[in-house]
Amino acid sequence: xxxxxxxxxxxxxxxxxxxxxxxxxxxxxxxxxxxxxxxxxxxxxxxxxxxxxxxxxxxxxxxxxxxxxxxxxxxxxxxxxxxxxxxxxxxxxxxxxxxxxxxxxxxxxxxxxxxxxxxxxxxxxxxxxxxxxxxxxxxxxxxxxxxxxx
Numbered sequence: 001x002x003x004x005x006x007x008x009x010x011x012x013x014x015x016x017x018x019x020x021x022x023x024x025x026x027x028x029x030x031x032x033x034x035x036x037x038x039x040x041x042x043x044x045x046x047x048x049x050x051x052x053x054x055x056x057x058x059x060x061x062x063x064x065x066x067x068x069x070x071x072x073x074x075x076x077x078x079x080x081x082x083x084x085x086x087x088x089x090x091x092x093x094x095x096x097x098x099x100x101x102x103x104x105x106x107x108x109x110x111x112x113x114x115x116x117x118x119x120x121x122x123x124x125x126x127x128x129x130x131x132x133x134x135x136x137x138x139x140x141x142x143x144x145x146x147x148x149x150x
Contacts, residue, residue: 002052002092003032009092024088031055052092053134059089061139097135099144105132106141106148118149 006028013022035055063086070079097105109127113120124145129138 002049002056006032006052006092020084021088024085027085028056028059028089028092031059050134053094056089056093057134057137060086060093060137063089064139094134096137097132099140102132102136102141102144103148105136106145110148115149118146121145121149124149 006025010022010025010029013025032052032055035051039051063082066082067079067086070076070082106124106128109115109124109131110120113123113127115121115124121142125138125142128136128141128145
């Protein structure tokens, strides 16, 4: 389970005295705890790895947006902190598909659904997320779907 790997990474970072990595791992664990509390009221509890991957993907998206904004604002030191956190967070995500693999998956889904234009984009993206959501950065994938349907 991914959660156990993250907890082991916390212990390893503490033993190694790696403060930057430890801070990032603790941040991940805090976000997971928040998600666990949120899910207590839910009637159905999803698979733990699915929850962890969802939280990690949201954190990655936030970091990428922050990096862009910090660099545009001329705050490179803050962008560097976000980049370091991003590296740690991405370690725990499953291997991502290459851009060529994503394009191939989009073409397969497009053919299956009979998608021809932009009006079908929502269906294609939804199916892509259902099949490969844990292996694809959906923000990049939506651009590829848009290009494939144009």
